[in-house]
Amino acid sequence: MLEIYNLNKVYGEGDTRVNALQDISITVNKGEFLLIVGSSGSGKSTLLNMIGLLDKPTNGKILVDGIETTTLSDGKISEFRNHKLGFIFQFSNLLTDLTVLENVMLPRQIQGTNGSASKDAKELLKMVGLEDQMHKRGNKISGGQAQRAAIARGLVNHPTIVLADEPTGNLDSVSAQKIVQLMKSMSKKLGQTFIVVTHDRHQFGDVDRIITIKDGRAFEGEESAKMEVPI
Amino acid sequence: MGAVLAVTIGILVIHVNFVIFQGLFDAIVRDLTDYRFGNLQVTDEEDYIDKSDNTLVKWFERIPYVYAATPRLDSSAAINITKLGKRIEDTRVPIVGVDPLRDIKASTVHTTVTEGQYVFSRNSIVLGSNVARDLGGAQVGDDVKLKIVDRYGKDSIRRFIVTGIANSPGGNGFDYSAVIHIDTLRDMMNRDGYTGSIMVKLNDPAKSTELKDLFLRTFPNDDFKAETLEEVAEAQLSGFRSGIAMINMIGYFGMMSSAFAIVTIQMMLVNGKTKEIGIMRAIGAKRKDILIVFLFQGLIIGAIGASVGTVAGLGYTIYAKETKMSFNGSLPLEVTIQWDKVIQTALTSFGLAIIASLYPSYRATKLLPIEAMRTV
Numbered sequence: 001m002l003e004i005y006n007l008n009k010v011y012g013e014g015d016t017r018v019n020a021l022q023d024i025s026i027t028v029n030k031g032e033f034l035l036i037v038g039s040s041g042s043g044k045s046t047l048l049n050m051i052g053l054l055d056k057p058t059n060g061k062i063l064v065d066g067i068e069t070t071t072l073s074d075g076k077i078s079e080f081r082n083h084k085l086g087f088i089f090q091f092s093n094l095l096t097d098l099t100v101l102e103n104v105m106l107p108r109q110i111q112g113t114n115g116s117a118s119k120d121a122k123e124l125l126k127m128v129g130l131e132d133q134m135h136k137r138g139n140k141i142s143g144g145q146a147q148r149a150a151i152a153r154g155l156v157n158h159p160t161i162v163l164a165d166e167p168t169g170n171l172d173s174v175s176a177q178k179i180v181q182l183m184k185s186m187s188k189k190l191g192q193t194f195i196v197v198t199h200d201r202h203q204f205g206d207v208d209r210i211i212t213i214k215d216g217r218a219f220e221g222e223e224s225a226k227m228e229v230p231i
Numbered sequence: 232m233g234a235v236l237a238v239t240i241g242i243l244v245i246h247v248n249f250v251i252f253q254g255l256f257d258a259i260v261r262d263l264t265d266y267r268f269g270n271l272q273v274t275d276e277e278d279y280i281d282k283s284d285n286t287l288v289k290w291f292e293r294i295p296y297v298y299a300a301t302p303r304l305d306s307s308a309a310i311n312i313t314k315l316g317k318r319i320e321d322t323r324v325p326i327v328g329v330d331p332l333r334d335i336k337a338s339t340v341h342t343t344v345t346e347g348q349y350v351f352s353r354n355s356i357v358l359g360s361n362v363a364r365d366l367g368g369a370q371v372g373d374d375v376k377l378k379i380v381d382r383y384g385k386d387s388i389r390r391f392i393v394t395g396i397a398n399s400p401g402g403n404g405f406d407y408s409a410v411i412h413i414d415t416l417r418d419m420m421n422r423d424g425y426t427g428s429i430m431v432k433l434n435d436p437a438k439s440t441e442l443k444d445l446f447l448r449t450f451p452n453d454d455f456k457a458e459t460l461e462e463v464a465e466a467q468l469s470g471f472r473s474g475i476a477m478i479n480m481i482g483y484f485g486m487m488s489s490a491f492a493i494v495t496i497q498m499m500l501v502n503g504k505t506k507e508i509g510i511m512r513a514i515g516a517k518r519k520d521i522l523i524v525f526l527f528q529g530l531i532i533g534a535i536g537a538s539v540g541t542v543a544g545l546g547y548t549i550y551a552k553e554t555k556m557s558f559n560g561s562l563p564l565e566v567t568i569q570w571d572k573v574i575q576t577a578l579t580s581f582g583l584a585i586i587a588s589l590y591p592s593y594r595a596t597k598l599l600p601i602e603a604m605r606t607v
Contacts, residue, residue, distance in 0.1 A: 054601040082515020093510045107514045
């Protein structure tokens with residue numbers, strides 16, 4: 001479902017040249033809950049941005065459901081993000097002018113599939129425990145609730161992969177735990193693939209798989225002294 | 232809100248300018264038509280019309296779109312009054328000779344008589360308010376003497392009874408003249424049967440050129456000169472017309488300023504919504520979608536601004552019309568609603584609002600989602 005081959009990302013030129021990602025090759029299967037961990041500046045968010053088509057790699061290939069994404073036009077990239085990917089950001093990034101329900105419906109409205117959007121959005125809001133908050137504005141709910149709404153928004157378009165960038169980074173430990181449990185249960189319940197970037201691996205407990213990014217290289221498993229051969 | 236206000240004010244300024252300056256221009260045209268020239272003025276190419284005024288007036292009045300016609304004769308005179316044993320004299324006062332019965336139909340100058348009544352007999356005189364003032368405050372019932380030099384250079388003196396004082400709003404009437412019976416003036420000038428001009432009033436002013444051509448074709452050998460109001464008052468109107476064009480230009484500059492205001496406000500909006508644009512793009516909105524959002528916003532600004540501005544402008548115009556708004560407290564403005572101009576102004580500002588939104592909208596589409604989302 002997700003295949004990454006020899007992915008490189010270079011920023012700057014000459015003396016300021018930085019190899020943010022080096023020769024990364026990963027395959028992620030459907031339904032996997034994958035944690036990408038690493039220290040700050042290791043390149044884990046850069047990798048997530050490449051998978052999410054928010055940034056372009058210097059070279060290498062990314063295939064989602066067999067579709068090569070690095071060669072898509074700008075319009076097709078937008079379409080692809082809208083149909084195949086779900087996003088959960090560190091700050092929930094709800095639109096404050098819209099209600100919680102409208103925020104969740106937004107990806108579907110962009111798709112133009114308004115018909116069942118409201119029904120699906122309400123169902124998801126119920127699943128994340130926000131059925132009584134759906135008519136409040138995005139800025140009138142707590143941080144934990146906003147992040148739950150963001151999870152619902154990330155799932156409403158039935159994406160191939162949900163990408164979460166530090167989804168608990170802005171929450172207190174209790175709220176963070178609830179969000180982690182919610183994502184894991186949604187992954188199980190819906191068979192949904194999650195790729196989560198975090199610097200706090202312990203918050204997530206048992207997950208299907210962990211990849212560690214160190215100095216722009218990817219290693220299978222958690223960080224240890226044995227991390228000699230990159231994947 | 233600010234952008235809507237900018238469009239509204241831009242339109243309102245144009246409407247206010249139009250009401251005041253076009254209204255003033257039309258008021259001057261109205262008064263020149265009603266008091267002095269009519270829609271068509273016939274004179275002799277050299278001096279006086281020697282053809283019977285009755286014949287000419289009747290010829291005009293046979294034409295269906297002619298409302299009325301009246302003869303007039305102009306001269307100047309020295310005028311004096313003796314009040315409480317003191318003689319007060321005013322020289323070189325313009326004298327207008329009128330046919331009272333015909334004049335009240337073809338002209339509204341008789342309505343400017345604020346005290347007493349219009350000329351009605353051979354020895355009655357209507358003094359313009361300024362002439363009356365110069366004569367030490369002449370009043371209705373006073374005796375005045377007029378001295379005119381006739382065609383042979385002899386002085387002709389006659390006594391008149393002041394029957395009215397004329398005072399026109401804006402001073403376009405006979406405030407600086409004296410009006411007497413045309414036959415009396417002919418006698419004094421020793422020009423029996425002569426006429427200075429024929430003033431013709433039409434039911435349909437648009438047919439003045441048609442009437443002019445018809446008249447000149449009918450009387451080809453009489454050395455007549457026929458001029459429409461536009462021709463006879465060209466000097467008075469052309470300067471004013473240039474002034475209006477300049478004022479209108481200022482109005483359109485105002486509209487352009489409101490377009491710049493929209494660009495600025497929309498740019499501020501784009502900057503303020505950078506993060507939201509980033510989020511929208513991240514969850515799949517295309518550049519086209521973002522463009523449409525901001526263009527639609529420009530469309531809404533234009534539509535609301537143009538509507539509110541037009542309603543406010545029309546409100547002001549109707550207020551000016553209903554209250555007979557006057558310029559400088561005297562000349563009542565001739566206020567008309569020109570729907571073609573109203574629609575043109577509204578559409579222009581609506582179009583400008585959309586055009587002004589193009590660049591900010593384009594800028595919004597150029598934002599990269601990953602960078603836009605980093606904006607706090």
